[in-house]
Amino acid sequence: MMIIDENLKSLSKANGVCDREELIEDYCIQIRLSNSIYYRPKNSGVKIVYGSSSDALDDGYEMVDPQITPVILEPMGRILACSQEKYSIPRNVFGLVQTKGSLARLFVQVTCCDGQIEPGFVGKITLEIVNLSPFTIEIPILSKVAQLYLFQCSMNTSKPYTGKYANHTFPSLPNFEDF
Numbered sequence: 001m002m003i004i005d006e007n008l009k010s011l012s013k014a015n016g017v018c019d020r021e022e023l024i025e026d027y028c029i030q031i032r033l034s035n036s037i038y039y040r041p042k043n044s045g046v047k048i049v050y051g052s053s054s055d056a057l058d059d060g061y062e063m064v065d066p067q068i069t070p071v072i073l074e075p076m077g078r079i080l081a082c083s084q085e086k087y088s089i090p091r092n093v094f095g096l097v098q099t100k101g102s103l104a105r106l107f108v109q110v111t112c113c114d115g116q117i118e119p120g121f122v123g124k125i126t127l128e129i130v131n132l133s134p135f136t137i138e139i140p141i142l143s144k145v146a147q148l149y150l151f152q153c154s155m156n157t158s159k160p161y162t163g164k165y166a167n168h169t170f171p172s173l174p175n176f177e178d179f
């Protein structure tokens, strides 16, 4: 069951789902692009083996300050960014991140099919932003790029999400520990 309207507002306030009340709308909670660092893949010939931790993984990304280098995506440009706000998902709620429609109509997606936010997750949400269009697109910091939809689960989970991507205050790079 999707949580909407007054239920969404009251659940969000009662559980501190998102500190910024004006982001809570009728059907969803808006997600803004963070004004702190983002990661950009380097264009060198870095080889990464999926599932294996290695220096190549860290070497493959460079950290960028959007206050100095704005988020400007060339065609097929991609970055790892995160939400400006922290989100706290109750133990009986599941979240789903979707790209804002107007951004999607520019052929930009803010997740690479990884939009699931598990019950109990607390932290900033990582956004895998890809420009699939032929245009050069600038995305100003703090602009609304995505929306979080919340769904009621059948029960309170006994295992709220405390995994490797919890409690991040920056975009999280892939982590293959305990993979």
Ligand SMILES: Nc1ccn([C@H]2C[C@H](O)[C@@H](COP(=O)(O)OP(=O)(O)OP(=O)(O)O)O2)c(=O)n1
Pocket (backbone or CB within 6 Å): 097, 111, 114, 115, 116, 117, 118, 119, 121, 124, 125, 126, 127, 128, 161, 163, 165, 166, 175, 176, 179
């Ligand atoms: N775009 C996303 C997607 C998820 N998360 C957060 C919320 C999720 O509850 C948590 C875990 O995400 P995944 O389920 O995608 O990660 P896995 O546990 O599947 O990791 P792995 O792929 O290593 O198994 O990360 C996030 O910040 N940004």
